[in-house]
Amino acid sequence: MGEVDQTFIQAADHRPKLETIEFDGIPLIDLSTGDIKVLVSEIADACKNWGFFQVINHGVPLELFTKINIAAKTFFDRPIEEKRKVKRDEVNSYGYHESEHTKNVRDWKEVFDFLIKDPSFLPASPDPEDKEIRTLRNQWPENLPEFREVCQEYARELEKLAYQLLELMALSLGLPSNRFDSYFEDHTAMIRFNHYPPCPCPELALGVGRHKDAGALTIVAQDDVGGLQVKRKSDGVWVPVKPTPNALVINVWSNEAYESVEHRVVVNSERERFSIPVFFFPSHYVMVKPLEELVNEQNPAKYKEYNFGKFFVARSRGDYKKLEVEDIQIHDFKII
Ligand code: OGA
Ligand code: NI
Numbered sequence: 001m002g003e004v005d006q007t008f009i010q011a012a013d014h015r016p017k018l019e020t021i022e023f024d025g026i027p028l029i030d031l032s033t034g035d036i037k038v039l040v041s042e043i044a045d046a047c048k049n050w051g052f053f054q055v056i057n058h059g060v061p062l063e064l065f066t067k068i069n070i071a072a073k074t075f076f077d078r079p080i081e082e083k084r085k086v087k088r089d090e091v092n093s094y095g096y097h098e099s100e101h102t103k104n105v106r107d108w109k110e111v112f113d114f115l116i117k118d119p120s121f122l123p124a125s126p127d128p129e130d131k132e133i134r135t136l137r138n139q140w141p142e143n144l145p146e147f148r149e150v151c152q153e154y155a156r157e158l159e160k161l162a163y164q165l166l167e168l169m170a171l172s173l174g175l176p177s178n179r180f181d182s183y184f185e186d187h188t189a190m191i192r193f194n195h196y197p198p199c200p201c202p203e204l205a206l207g208v209g210r211h212k213d214a215g216a217l218t219i220v221a222q223d224d225v226g227g228l229q230v231k232r233k234s235d236g237v238w239v240p241v242k243p244t245p246n247a248l249v250i251n252v253w254s255n256e257a258y259e260s261v262e263h264r265v266v267v268n269s270e271r272e273r274f275s276i277p278v279f280f281f282p283s284h285y286v287m288v289k290p291l292e293e294l295v296n297e298q299n300p301a302k303y304k305e306y307n308f309g310k311f312f313v314a315r316s317r318g319d320y321k322k323l324e325v326e327d328i329q330i331h332d333f334k335i336i
Contacts, residue, residue: 225274
């Protein structure tokens with residue numbers, strides 16, 4: 001990290017301009033509000049108008065954020081040889097990954113990924129004919145005994161919150177609260193530690209280029225540095241998500257009613273930044289499609305159905321091989 005080579009700077013020509021505004025209208029929702037009707041309507045508005053919101057009083061013990069941040073920092077501070085011992089590869093995509101800053105590679109960061117359910121199951125290949133299922137396991141660094149424990153504790157708490165948010169989202173769509181539960185029985189959710197080191201050319205790089213997340217729901221804990229930006233639905237302007245003490249940033253899925261929204265991370269030359277997204281992915285065998293109750297003649301399905309596992313594996317492969325093409329996105333399934 002730290003060196004910027006020539007190809008990286010050339011590749012930066014393709015980067016979107018960093019025009020943003022200094023306004024954060026992103027909804028802040030208090031989950032401890034007693035009135036469930038009010039809460040559900042706040043969630044509905046936030047999902048419809050923004051696709052992004054922050055929650056406070058979410059029930060995750062605040063000491064746990066301190067512990068998990070220390071764990072993440074401690075891991076990234078380890079010598080590179082040690083981190084590479086848990087490096088992700090084409091077969092096991094969980095563990096450590098450092099971005100190389102060369103052509104085709106967009107991200108100024110290093111990451112550590114782990115599954116909430118260990119093991120989890122995903123298709124062995126994106127080929128629809130290939131029926132092989134792979135068992136995936138976490139890789140844990142040696143010599144960091146508490147690391148694993150804290151990660152697992154965080155995973156348990158955030159999984160609880162994810163189910164609670166899914167219930168609120170179901171209610172906000174006029175559905176029974178447990179409507180989405182069956183899609184997550186063997187969920188493939190994972191947690192990512194992001195470390196964005198200070199960048200010598202912040203105007204040329206992005207921490208994460210513009211993208212939409214793949215899952216139903218993402219829950220991000222970020223530190224006080226800032227850098228996450230959301231593309232506002234109403235006018236396409238990039239809006240910064242203001243770091244708010246003890247708040248979690250929620251980013252919802254793509255569907256008929258709630259469309260997932262593009263976001264990116266900008267970097268700066270002074271301060272490193274840490275963030276921890278939890279990507280709440282369904283079970284690999286789930287066929288993702290618009291909910292029957294929400295589709296009718298006036299409001300027909302806008303997306304073709306697809307197998308989540310195949311979609312996910314295709315997308316991760318693109319990421320792994322650093323293909324020049326953009327990642328597969330939900331809009332690739334749009335019915336034209
Ligand atoms: C991501 C992401 C946001 C952040 O990793 O998909 O959008 O604040 N991260 O780091
Ligand atoms: Ni994201």
